[in-house]
Amino acid sequence: MFTRLFGKPKEQTNALATLDKLNETLEMLEKKENLLLKKVAAEVEKAKEFTRAKNKRAAIQCLKRKRLYEQQVEQLGNFQLRIHDQMIMLEGAKATTETVDALRTGAAAMKAMQKATNIDDVDKTMDEINEQTENMKQIQEALSAPIGAAADFDEDELEAELEELEGAELEAELLKPATTAPAASLPSVPTGKQPVRPTAQKNTAEEDELAALQAEMAL
Template structure:
């Protein structure tokens, strides 16, 4: 937020400007390297042509120029390596600086918060909370205390009366007669039939004999 209002810090601005300059230089060296590579390849082709034409001296001159181009290419490669190394170191230093700035800002914020929150204020607040809690506890106890006629009841007398009721209930249960069990059904042996059943059988037999006689 502060960066947007007041702009970037001077150190960060210088680091970014340096990185931009290094990038521009690196691009310039790469372009030169491509040109030299093309020139070296051209000299190789010309040396081949002079060789086919039996012009040995001209072919050797082409190869010499090719060697010079290759030396420049190698030098440009070293320059590029140095620039890459410088860029890496600068980016690392930039990250370190940003980290330190962030830590410094955080420490300042914590210090400001500690000043705003005094230990005496914290103790005072805790004392007020404890006092309010104790007052609320006393209010709840006062509301739960019985008043009026209920306050005159003797708890011991109520306990004794309850024990008498329990003893009377137990005595009444012991004096009640035992419940008679229902009579078991009479089972007739398999070999014997009731009297009524025998009479019915005799009547049927007599009726059958009369029908046969007819």
């Protein structure tokens, strides 16, 4: 983030520029090496032609030039090895520097966080949390405590009474008969014949009293 805001550090910029320069030099040496190898192959072909033409002196001259080219190829190879070694060392140093910078940045961030939240603030916060938790526990206990007449009940007496009820219930179950006698069957009524109901009396006691009252009024 700091790199995006303020740009890359000077050392990192120099390292990148150096790596670019080394890469360019390496590419140039490889091109020269390929060119020399082509010249070596060409001198070998010329030496073969002069040998077939029985021109020994010219063939030897071709071989001498071939040796010179080969020496240059070997030298270029050594140059490339040195550049590769330099690039490896520079890349390692760059990685080390970036790692140290990252660790330094992390340490600074941790230090800033520790300043923002010191141990005293943490202890104070934990004490407040514990106090609030204890207060809430007391409030819950107070709300769940029985009040009024229920507060005077003896739990032991209630449990003893419950045991008596359970014992009485168990005793009643044990004394209950194993089987129940079937209900007496009613006598069957012959099919097609309905039982004769007694005929209701026409005159009730009230009707008798009414008739007597009418007789007295007629007199």
